[in-house]
Amino acid sequence: MTETLLGGRVRHAQLASGHRTGIEPVLLAASIPARPGERVLEGGTGSGAALLCLAARIGAIEGVGIERDPTLAALARANIAANGFTGLSVLGADLQVARPEGMFDHAFANPPWHHQAGTRSADAGREAARRGAGGLFALWAARLAARLRHRGTLTLAIAAATLPDALAAIAAAGCGSLTLLPLWPHAGRPARLLLLRGIKGGRGPCVVLSGLVLHRPEGGYTEQAEAILRDGATLSFAAA
Numbered sequence: 001m002t003e004t005l006l007g008g009r010v011r012h013a014q015l016a017s018g019h020r021t022g023i024e025p026v027l028l029a030a031s032i033p034a035r036p037g038e039r040v041l042e043g044g045t046g047s048g049a050a051l052l053c054l055a056a057r058i059g060a061i062e063g064v065g066i067e068r069d070p071t072l073a074a075l076a077r078a079n080i081a082a083n084g085f086t087g088l089s090v091l092g093a094d095l096q097v098a099r100p101e102g103m104f105d106h107a108f109a110n111p112p113w114h115h116q117a118g119t120r121s122a123d124a125g126r127e128a129a130r131r132g133a134g135g136l137f138a139l140w141a142a143r144l145a146a147r148l149r150h151r152g153t154l155t156l157a158i159a160a161a162t163l164p165d166a167l168a169a170i171a172a173a174g175c176g177s178l179t180l181l182p183l184w185p186h187a188g189r190p191a192r193l194l195l196l197r198g199i200k201g202g203r204g205p206c207v208v209l210s211g212l213v214l215h216r217p218e219g220g221y222t223e224q225a226e227a228i229l230r231d232g233a234t235l236s237f238a239a240a
Contacts, residue, residue, distance in 0.1 A: 007230040010052045012081045013075060023229060024110050024193065025050035027183065027212075028157045029057065030228045030235035031195050034106050036060040043095045043109035043144050044068075048076030048088075050110065055085045057232045062087045065103075068094040075111055095143050105151075107144035110157040137162065139170035143198050145173035148200045155197045163194060167206075170198040177202030182211035197237055210235065 002013040005026060014021060019130075029050040034040050036059050042051055045065025055061060065088070067073040073092040075169060080088045090100055135157075145154050154175050158166045175198025182191035191211065210233065213224045227233035 004199050005049060005053055006056055006232045009232060011079065012047065012049055012052060012093070013079055014047050015071070015075065018183075019046070021047060021049045026053050026229055027235055028108055028110055028155065028195065029053035030233065031155055031181065031197070031237060032108055032222045033128045033153060033237070034061050038105040039063070039102065041100060041104040041107040041144060041147055042066065043107070043140055044111060045076055045090060046105050048079045048090065050075070050108065051088050051158050052079060052083055053232070055088055056083070057234070060087065061213065064088070065090045066093060066095050066098045066100065068092070068212050096139060097145070100147055102147075103149045105149055106152075106153045106155070107148055108155040108157075109140055109144060110141050111140050136220070137165045138172060141166075141169040141173040145170075145175055145198075145200055148175075150201050152200045153197055154200065155195060158194055158196055159191070160192050160194055163196070166196055168198065173198075175200050175202060177204035178206040179209065180207070181209045181235070181237060184211055184213045186215050186217065187213050195235075195237075 001016050002011060005012050021226050032054055038061055039060055040063045042065045044050055045067045048065060049063050051063045055063060066075055067090055069222060070092055073090050076090045091100055148154060148208060154170060156166055177199040179197045181195040183193040184191050213222050213223060216222050221229060
């Protein structure tokens, strides 16, 4: 099933059943501070939505996605080819044993963060994308940070309930100057999703940004969210 992202700028085929891409990869990609010529690494790239959106926004970048599911890895490669992004590639391997070549300026992931005690999906693919084993954040942060250059960024899309584990994992991976960007579903509502960034070797204080309100009271996306999701605008981590 082929759909589009970023208002039609990106062709994105997904599997007919199983896990479906939401807005999280688009928002995550919009937050990565990559510049033309830099290298980016994504853990758990799935069908490639985040890498595709990042390449569409930045242009000349080199990106590597790591995906353990052979079917999804093949789909991501097909999506890359369909969009003509020659600088992107997919490494079919588990993140724990993957060996991407070289070092990277930015790493990012939308890990499977659903709680272990939650209701499980009957679909194996959806379940694998939603829920990971214990110690997930420690493993993902360590593996991704290991491939970062000094002062490179590590950005994770996480659930608010997992914030303590994610903060500890990123810090243990050698990334400091932590910055937290809440994604508010509506103004005045608690944020259920967050973007968390650390800088390899960073020593600055932890900062909580004002965040992004996703939906208007009357329905539909806010103007700022629409600019990111449809027009490819940047989701800045700079303090207002």
